[in-house]
Amino acid sequence: MDEAVPDLVERDRLGADGIGALLAACGGGSGGKGSGSASGGAWAFTDDRKKKVSLGHTPQRIVAFTGTAAALHDFGADTRIVGVFGPAKLPNGKPDPQAGGLDVDKVTVIGNAYNQFNVEKYASLSPDLLITHMYEPGALWFVPDDRKDKIAQLAPSVALTASRTPLVKIIERYAELAGALGADLTAKRVTDAKARFEKASAELRAAAKANPVKVLDCSGSADLFYASNPGINADLMYDTSLGVDLIVPDHLDKGGYFESLSGENADKYRADVLLLDNRTATLQPKDLASKPSWAQLPAVKAGQITPWSSEPRFSYAGATPLIEQLTEAIRGAKKVR
Template sequence: MPGPVLARRGFLSATAGLAAALTLAACGGGTETTPTATGSAAPQSWTFTDDRGKQLDQPRRPSRIVAQVGAAAALWDFGVRPIAVFGPHQLKDGTKDPQVGNVDITKVEGLGNVWDEFNVEKYISLQPDLLVSSMYIKGTLWYAPEKSKDTIEQVAPTAGIMLTGRSATQVIGRYEELAKSLGADMRGVPEAKARMEAATKELARFKDLKILMMSGGPDAMWVVNPPEYPDVVHLMDAGLDVVKPSKVDEGGFFQTLSWENADTYDADVILYDTRTQSLKPEEMMKKPTFAKLPAVEAGQLYPWNAEAPYSYQGYAAFLEGLVANLEKASKLP
C-alpha cells in the first residue's frame, strides 16, 4: 500500500553519480556466480518483457538477482533465490519482517531496510545480473530510491511488475511468468494454487458484511481506495463488500481522515494494515473516535497483510487467515 508512505516521505529527485558506480564495478568484488533456480550451469539466453513494456534480452539467463522484498517473496515461493533484497525485511529485534515472506534473510544480503535506503556500493559489489521490483506507479520501482535510479539502471537490467489496476491473480501470474523465465522449479506451486482457489471461493459466504480496510498513523487514518490494490480487487471479485471512499486524495490510493472523523464510514468489520510503519491496534484504540466504532467495540477488528507475497503460497495463507477471522464476525445492527 503506497499511499501513506508516499504521502509522508515522498520520492527524492536527486540522482547518484555514475562515475563512482562504474569505478566500483570495474574493481569487481562480487562473489562467484550462483546457479540458476534449476541448478543448470549451461549458458542460456534470456528474454522478458516487463510491465513498463521494456524488453530485456540477455545472452545468459540471470542468476544473480536482487529484488525488492515483495518481489523477492514472490520469486522465492516460485523457486527463485535472490542474492540480495531491499525494503523492509528485518525487524528491530532481528527477526524477519512479514513483508519478506518465506525468504531466508540469513541467506541474502540486505541493501536497505527502510524507505529511501539503498546501499548502492554494496549493490555494485554484488555484480547483479538483474534487479526486480513491483510498481505502484508505472516506471517507478518500489523502494528503489529516485536519487539512485541512474546508478541502479547502469549496473544491471531492471524488471518492473505493475500492481495498480490489476487483481492479485493477474499480478501472481506475472511473477509466475518471470520466475519460469528465470528457471524456477515451481515446487509446491500446484498445491498452493489449489489452496488459494479454495479459500477464494469461501469468501463469498461473507458478502453481507461491510468491510473497511485502513491503515493508521499518528495523526491520521487512511481508508484504502479498492481499485488501486490487487489484493482488495481480488477480495471484491470474490464477493466481499469493501468500503470505497467517496473522496480520495491526489494519487487515488486512499482517503486521509483525521482520527476525529474515523466514523465517516459504517462497517461491520475493519481490516487494519499490519506493516511496521502502521499503528498497532492498541495504539489506534487510544483514539477515542476509533475505539467507539461499532466494529471495534464488537471485537471485529482483524489484521490485513497489506503486502502479502504475490505467490500462490502467499495468498493461500493470507486468504485462509482472512476466512478464519470473518467466520467469527457478524452483521452489526
C-alpha cells in the same frame, strides 16, 4: 506524524519522490513473455513497462525488493537472489513478514527501509538484474529517485505491476518471471499452493454470500487514519470480485489509493469488520486505543479487527493465508453498524 510512516502508507505521494505513488501457472498477465533456461543461453523478459531485458545468459546474481524476492521464493526461483532491499529484518533480527519464507540471513540486505538503498553495497554484489514492484507506471518500488540513475547503470531492471490489476493476474506474471528464471512451475509445492489458493477463494466467496457484512480496509498513523480503495489495491480488487462488501471511500486522495482522515474523523466509515494494515510502520490496535474516534467505531467495540497485509506477497502461497484469514473474520462477524 512520523515522517517514516507516510513514506510507506501514502503511495500516491511517493510517486513524486521517485518510488511510485506509494502477478493455470504462468502467462496470464499483461505485459510480456520470458525466455531462457537455467542451464545457460540467451535470456530475455519483457516487463510491465513493456521494456524487454535481454542478457547473454540467465541472470545469476539478482537483487530484488524483499516482497518480490519472497514471491519468487514461493515459486522456487530464489536460488540466484543475492541481495534484497526493503523491509527484510525486524529490530529484533527476525525476518520481516514481507520476507515470507525467504531466508534473509542468506542474502545481503542493502537497505532495510525506504531511502536506505546502499548503492555501494549493491555494486559490490555484481548484480546482473534488479527486480521490484511497480505501483505507478515507470516507478521502481523502493528505488530512491535521487540514486536511480546510478543504480540503473549497474544492472538492468525488471518491474512488475503491483496495483490496478487483479491479484490473480499479478500472481500469474510472477509465475511467468519465475519460470523464465528456471523455476519448475509443475513442482508439487507450486501446484499444491495454487490448489489451496483456489479452495480458499471459493470458501471466501461462500462466506461473503452467507454473511454479507461490510468491511473496511484501513491503516493508522500518528495523525491520520486511511480508508483504502478496493478499486485500486490488487488484493482488495480480488476480494470484491469474490463478493466481499468492501467500503469505497468517497473522497480519495491524489493517486487514488485511499482517503486520509483526521483522527477526529476516523469514524466516518462505519464497518462491521476492520482489516487493519499490519506493516511495521503503521499503528496497531493498542497504539490506536487512546484515540476517541477509533474507540467509537462499531467494529472496534465488537472486537472485529483483523490484520491486513496491505503489501501482499504475489504468489499463491503468499496470498492464500490472507484470503483464509479474511474468510474466518467474515464467518465470525456480526453486523454491528
